[in-house]
Amino acid sequence: MYQFQFSIADFMSTYWHQAPTVIRQGFIDFEDPIDPEEVAGLAMEADIDSRMVTHANGQWQVAHGPFEDFSDFPDTHAQLIVQAANHWHPGARELASAFSTLPQWLFDDLMVCYSQPHGGVGPHIDQYDVFIVQGQGRRRWRVGPKGQYQEANLETGLKQITGFDAIIDVVLEPGDILYIPPGFPHEGDTLAPSLSYSIGYRSPKARELLSSYADQVIVDEAGDHHFHWPAMQAQPDAPAALDPQHLAQMDGMMMALMHDETRKKRWIGEFLSQARHELDLLSPDPQWQPDSLKAAMQDGLCLEKLSGLRAFYHPDQPEMIFMLGESFDLPAGCESLTPALCNQRFIDWETLGDAADNSLFWPMLTLWVNRGYWYPLEEAPE
Structure with missing residues (x-):
């Protein structure tokens, strides 16, 4: 369980969409949620978006996964990047959940980077909010002011610029957080083999x-x-x-x-609510039936929401739930369950409340479970 050592409310009022900032030791007793070997393993999966960025001899190159092996992974000037690691790795999901009090319709993903010394993606500009959490190792980060900058190396797709004058120049240690709003140029340079985590928030144009x-x-x-x-x-x-x-x-x-x-x-x-990245969707075999799911939950079965599932609702229309680009109209009398379905990670028999007695609700919940939106836990969370 990751806990902040700062007030997220104070942060939002002072820095959100306003200015970049460094939060020293932003987490209590921070530990990496994943190790470099696991990052490499994710990058070998076909369904997971990954890439390796190198700039040996000043030449920027980008290779996209899946990768077969990393026996020739460079000792310097290289970075391995895995997008949406929170969809595929439980530790990455736990780290992302620390930021769950921010509006979740903005949340994009948690990107994990394993970097060798001097590894990075060069000076660039992103048009989304990002919290960069430093794990093991050390990285130097420079952030510049908003402005007009000359683009560079367009063929790489890295959104690089030629350079900038820094307003922040800092070395991040494990547990430190760097927040960068949209439009501020920045660059990371690895000082020692490093893991870092980028929690991104992207708004539509x-x-x-x-x-x-x-x-x-x-x-x-x-x-x-x-x-x-x-x-x-x-x-x-x-x-x-x-x-x-x-x-x-x-x-x-x-x-x-x-x-x-x-x-x-x-x-x-x-x-x-449309998915922005691939999800680890697994349909149960055999498929659940409404009666069997109801009986199992009545006997103590707990359901966990799929990591990355985008589920939202309008507070003044709780009878409607939006998930992965679809809308679902809950049966009359089940509206009180909507906040729990969208905001909570786990649902059990007690959570269902009056909906448990509504025969029209069970086919809908069964549909979601059979699609993999929620999946049964072997043991209920403590």
């Missing part, structure tokens, strides 16, 4: 939201009508002029779609 909502309108076949205005008049003096009244009417047509709150709330829940 305005054009992504607009494009996605437009797609939803098309899928719903909404707004499938032409502009008609019986009050339209002839324009004998300027027939080619775009009448402001006509434009206002068309603007109203579009705004009517934008202000359809029912459609928009369902769309935003589905959009934000």
